[in-house]
Amino acid sequence: MTPPMLKLAVIGSGPSAFYAAARVLSSVPSTLKDAVRVHMYDSLWAPHGLVRYGVAPDHPEVKNCTHKFHEIASDPRFRFFGNVDVVPPSEQTWPKAWTSSASNLPLKKPLVPIIAEKNRIKHPNPPHAVSVNLSSIFKQYSHLLIASGAPIPTLHPALPPTPGRIIPALDMVHWYTGHPNSTNSVALSPASAPGLIPSPLPTHVTIVGVGNVALDVARILLSDPDRLVPYGLPSSVMRTLRASAVTHVSIVGRRGPREASFTAKELRELMNLEGVAFAGVDADVLDAALDEGGTGRKLERQKKRILDILKKGSTRKVGDEGVRRTWSLEFWRAPAGVAEADGTPVSTGKGPMCLTLSHTTLSSDGRVKSTGETSALETSLIVTALGHQCVPETTPFCDPQLGHIRTVGGSFTHSEVQLQTKFGQQAADATAVEKPSTGGETSTTSPLASAAAATTVEPAPQATPTYGQVLHPRTHMPMPNVYAAGWAARGAKGVLGTTMLDAHAVGEAIVETWLAAEAAPGLTGGEAKEPQPTLAEVYQLPDGDDGREVTLDSVPKEVLDGLKRGPQRAKEGVVTYEEWLELEKMEAGEESKRLTWEQVGGFLALNDE
Ligand SMILES: Cc1cc2nc3c(=O)[nH]c(=O)nc-3n(C[C@H](O)[C@H](O)[C@H](O)COP(=O)(O)OP(=O)(O)OC[C@H]3O[C@@H](n4cnc5c(N)ncnc54)[C@H](O)[C@@H]3O)c2cc1C
Structure with missing residues (x-):
């Protein structure tokens, strides 16, 4: 990858995704603002998550937050890719550096009732969505934010x-x-x-x-x-x-x-x-x-x-x-x-x-x-x-014990979120998590201590875990440059205001950590000195990419194919934010005028003629 850049992939396009993206884009110093990109993926062709498909139609005032989302999307450093389903990697195969020593650790029984296997379809997202494995995302981005909500009803x-x-x-x-x-x-x-x-x-x-x-x-x-x-x-x-x-x-x-x-x-x-x-x-x-x-x-x-x-x-x-x-x-x-x-x-x-x-x-x-x-x-x-929850089949690094992703500070109430963004000693304290112990009891241990004990796990976690950073579901170790926000990180609780506070704090943490990263010493001066590794490099994923150069604007090959012109888009097309705005006009903000995928696909194909 060419020198220091914050290239963030966001999974999900609900409120937490947009609020975190807004904070990332606005927190970067002006000298570095061109070194930042935010690419947002959603398995649905339309963005905005539960604001579109959850908030009751007779509460239209709640949906006014979408004006802010439109503003964020108009930033030239932002791109949206709708109808892209990001599929979590299989736990046995990926990422090797993290699962090899971690796979011996048992996962405790779920704390929340999980839907019986026979009653659950494997992946509830639309069949026409373009499927992209998380490893493809890792090859293209330096940072990841999982903001995919809690899509499964309890x-x-x-x-x-x-x-x-x-x-x-x-x-x-x-x-x-x-x-x-x-x-x-x-x-x-x-x-x-x-x-x-x-x-x-x-x-x-x-x-x-x-x-x-x-x-x-x-x-x-x-x-x-x-x-x-x-x-x-x-x-x-x-x-x-x-x-x-x-x-x-x-x-x-x-x-x-x-x-x-x-x-x-x-x-x-x-x-x-x-x-x-x-x-x-x-x-x-x-x-x-x-x-x-x-x-x-x-x-x-x-x-x-x-x-x-x-x-x-x-x-x-x-x-x-x-x-x-x-x-x-x-x-x-x-x-x-x-x-x-x-x-x-x-x-x-x-x-x-x-x-x-x-x-x-x-x-x-x-x-x-x-x-x-x-x-x-x-x-x-x-x-x-x-209520609602995540399951590992749809949400990367979901901890089945919790029914959501385990993150640094994730168990804190939202008034404490602001404190946690001040990092330092507090952040290290905030990582104290419940750790499975051999005798069936639980003990509270900092993942930093776990990291010191787990000698074979690489790469070493950064010195100070930051708010919103994902803790691996087995080792509970902070995963460098991987974050989660909103309902995916905190469980399905809280209204839009709570979700916004949490997402803002995570967005700030991403930028502050990036600016402080040893891997990019020239960043604060606005001068590029060291290349920023991709997540694939950080996590030592095996090669096997399509050989394309990773640039600030490059996207996974599957997404590029889904954006290609022609009638094929009617079948498996990726929807951009500009196209969404056109489609939204056709819907005139009414649930009764909601378009079907067939209509959307037809529009995409026509759009490309
Ligand atoms: C029925 C209902 C009504 C609500 N009404 C209100 C209200 O009136 N007022 C209020 O303040 N709050 C309300 N809330 C709460 C509010 O909606 C949440 O706080 C907020 O939506 C959480 O945002 P989020 O971004 O974490 O998740 P979500 O809004 O759920 O967004 C997650 C997004 O991720 C996408 N996604 C999931 N998996 C993948 C994947 N594998 N690949 C790609 N994309 C993926 C989903 O399609 C979705 O678009 C309501 C919640 C519900 C359930």
């Missing part, structure tokens, strides 16, 4: 996904946002996916989980379809909502109102929904949550606000004239099993199911435990809104 062990009966909330979200996978659930094999969303929607729906995604789904199901008209939902979705028979939505949480993770804004919206009444929370449950003395735990202001909203209830009350639909919150209830009304296992039928709920409480160590009591809830559709 399932409940007692609630096996069944089309039309038990579905992850993410599938419902994909349905009403027009995601390309909307008829092809990520949690189900494609063969069983048709009929995912039942039509007509049944009278009683149960949502398991008490976060904002649960409330988003409830709001869409309970709303008068006319309220949704201005937001341009796909016409097939509007047809199903107009034909809906839903009269009640039960939202179930295994903990109490204090622990619910939804926010006051979303709760208030549901309370004020026209023609909809809240059936209330059990008074004892609410009083216990409000009782600071009894629980010995002081209420934060945000929580107090939520409890007050719950106590006040909805604008319209059950039984009021004009109330067409109702909803309820069932706290301290955990699904224990489900069957058809006749006791047989849940099938693809349409009748009511019997959901067994175990009553729960907190044990002295704060864990949820069963009281031994159960109750039955008759329901015809179960939607699980239990």
Whole structure:
């Protein structure tokens, strides 16, 4: 590679990718600004991740952040390559320098319930995407940022996904946002996916989980379809909502109102929904949550606000004239099993199911435990809104123990993020991680100490691990020049604001580390002295490239082929940001006008004539 450059590949084009890219591009001193490139890859042809395919259509103000993303994309040092699926390397073969001594270390059992192998398709991304192995990326770039989110819904062990009966909330979200996978659930094999969303929607729906995604789904199901008209939902979705028979939505949480993770804004919206009444929370449950003395735990202001909203209830009350639909919150209830009304296992039928709920409480160590009591809830559709996770098949260096990538500072809260960007001793402290130990116990050890002990592992990690740096899932050692941000790094928690803070901190860390790197001593003076190695060189990947020179603007061969002119682009074309802007104009910002891949491919081929 020609002398010092920061050539960053970003996997994913959601908010974390854009916010980190913005910080990288703006943090570089002006004398070096031409030595920087950011190339962003997304397996979907359209950028912006969950802002496009997650945020509810009736929350258009949340999507305003895309103006900032457009601004970032207009920087001449930035390029976007859509419809490019970056495939993680197989763990046995790559990267040798890191896995050879690491492969003896056991991975502990997952901490989060992972989707059963038989229920999971290997790679949920669109079949027309250009597939690029991570090793090709390593050959072209000096730095990597993994910002691929947490794309797999977490399932409940007692609630096996069944089309039309038990579905992850993410599938419902994909349905009403027009995601390309909307008829092809990520949690189900494609063969069983048709009929995912039942039509007509049944009278009683149960949502398991008490976060904002649960409330988003409830709001869409309970709303008068006319309220949704201005937001341009796909016409097939509007047809199903107009034909809906839903009269009640039960939202179930295994903990109490204090622990619910939804926010006051979303709760208030549901309370004020026209023609909809809240059936209330059990008074004892609410009083216990409000009782600071009894629980010995002081209420934060945000929580107090939520409890007050719950106590006040909805604008319209059950039984009021004009109330067409109702909803309820069932706290301290955990699904224990489900069957058809006749006791047989849940099938693809349409009748009511019997959901067994175990009553729960907190044990002295704060864990949820069963009281031994159960109750039955008759329901015809179960939607699980239990969060999201990464799996190693789709996310490079994902730690299956955590359900996301392990990073330096990744377990810190976002107010601590700012502290961690100040590096120094704090950064070394921040790398203290849980390390598998031989006796089945866990001990807290700095990866720097691990690095000293692991004599055969090369290359040596840099002296001071930096915020956002990826820790190898087996050795927990910081991986030079490899970073992760957003939900891929911190797990599926936090709103856009949290994601932005995290991504900014990672972007800054990338630049500061680059500027301080011994490999590029001339950088701070703006003078190029030493060549910057590619990631392939750092990780000693075997040769076998196509022999092309690595330059600031070169891309992997597969991507170059996908950009080539001609009708072939209609089949497997790579989409640039400029093309996306044209396509976006055709969609006019409405979910109902979302283009299919066939239409996009046709546009690309025509564009090239
Ligand atoms: C249903 C839902 C609704 C939400 N609503 C709100 C809201 O109203 N307000 C709010 O503040 N926050 C909301 N959030 C949270 C917010 O969306 C997240 O904080 C944010 O999107 C996380 O950003 P990210 O970049 O880490 O991940 P994502 O937004 O998920 O982006 C990841 C990107 O990586 C791509 N990708 C994945 N794997 C690969 C691969 N192998 N190769 C190439 N590309 C890949 C994906 O296609 C995707 O585009 C919502 C979240 C959900 C799930």
